[in-house]
Amino acid sequence: MRKLGEPEAAKWLLSFDFDGTLYHPGDSPPVPPEFFRTIQRLRAEHGAIWVINTGRSMGHFVEGLVGAAFPFLPDFAVLRESEIFSPNGFGHWVGMAPWNRDCERTHKRFFRHAKPALAAFRKRIEHETGAEWMRHDIEPAAIIARNEEEMDWICTQLDELRESLPNLGWQRNSIYLRFGHRDYHKGSTLAEIARRLAIPPERTFAIGDGHNDLQMLDPKVARAIACPSNAIDEVKEQVAAHGGHVARQPHGTGVVEALEAMVGHP
Ligand SMILES: [Mg+2]
Numbered sequence: 001m002r003k004l005g006e007p008e009a010a011k012w013l014l015s016f017d018f019d020g021t022l023y024h025p026g027d028s029p030p031v032p033p034e035f036f037r038t039i040q041r042l043r044a045e046h047g048a049i050w051v052i053n054t055g056r057s058m059g060h061f062v063e064g065l066v067g068a069a070f071p072f073l074p075d076f077a078v079l080r081e082s083e084i085f086s087p088n089g090f091g092h093w094v095g096m097a098p099w100n101r102d103c104e105r106t107h108k109r110f111f112r113h114a115k116p117a118l119a120a121f122r123k124r125i126e127h128e129t130g131a132e133w134m135r136h137d138i139e140p141a142a143i144i145a146r147n148e149e150e151m152d153w154i155c156t157q158l159d160e161l162r163e164s165l166p167n168l169g170w171q172r173n174s175i176y177l178r179f180g181h182r183d184y185h186k187g188s189t190l191a192e193i194a195r196r197l198a199i200p201p202e203r204t205f206a207i208g209d210g211h212n213d214l215q216m217l218d219p220k221v222a223r224a225i226a227c228p229s230n231a232i233d234e235v236k237e238q239v240a241a242h243g244g245h246v247a248r249q250p251h252g253t254g255v256v257e258a259l260e261a262m263v264g265h266p
């Protein structure tokens with residue numbers, strides 16, 4: 001699998017959340033074929049560069065591309081809401097070295113410093129909820145709640161935790177939450193890709209359906225923002241408040257609808 005040929009000039013930057021936005025396992029195929037046709041057209045007519053911006057890690061992401069039978073690769077992938085990759089000429093994913101190196105160093109330093117405060121928070125969560133705390137090599141601290149309500153409650157406790165850890169960031173996706181440094185999220189990664197391509201927010205499009213998309217659905221990063229009809233209320237409200245496009249259709253067909261409505265028009 002390769003990416004599309006480079007456009008003469010990169011004019012638009014398009015960022016797509018994966019799960020629940022572009023990709024829906026209940027649809028067959030999980031990404032609608034008209035999405036890929038639309039991308040090819042926008043590439044040819046508007047020099048569009050596209051990014052999949054996801055919380056998935058590399059293995060899970062590649063699984064998704066194969067499972068949805070992508071006919072070609074995106075120009076960039078943001079993984080774990082923080083690291084940036086692009087495919088080389090052989091279709092192998094290569095990390096954007098300086099950004100990913102800084103990201104890794106910043107997180108190592110942050111988690112070293114945050115260890116006692118996170119350990120105390122873990123005790124509390126395990127005592128007061130039925131949520132599960134996750135910790136392994138590539139995921140220093142994450143929580144899986146039993147349901148949305150439990151995660152809503154956990155999120156209300158995070159502002160207090162941030163008082164002792166001002167650099168604390170977190171990415172929530174329904175009942176899942178991952179801790180990290182506050183400077184790394186879908187918005188900062190998208191802004192970095194835009195900076196490298198010299199594409200302004202006026203010609204940056206972003207679409208997502210969940211909490212971890214809110215930071216890229218931000219006019220400082222993207223002026224063309226959208227969500228599919230299945231997005232959570234908080235996302236719909238933010239998109240509508242900034243004059244974005246709340247699609248009438250869900251998932252991938254909502255993505256195509258939003259692209260047709262917003263990209264390539266002045
Ligand atoms: Mg999503």
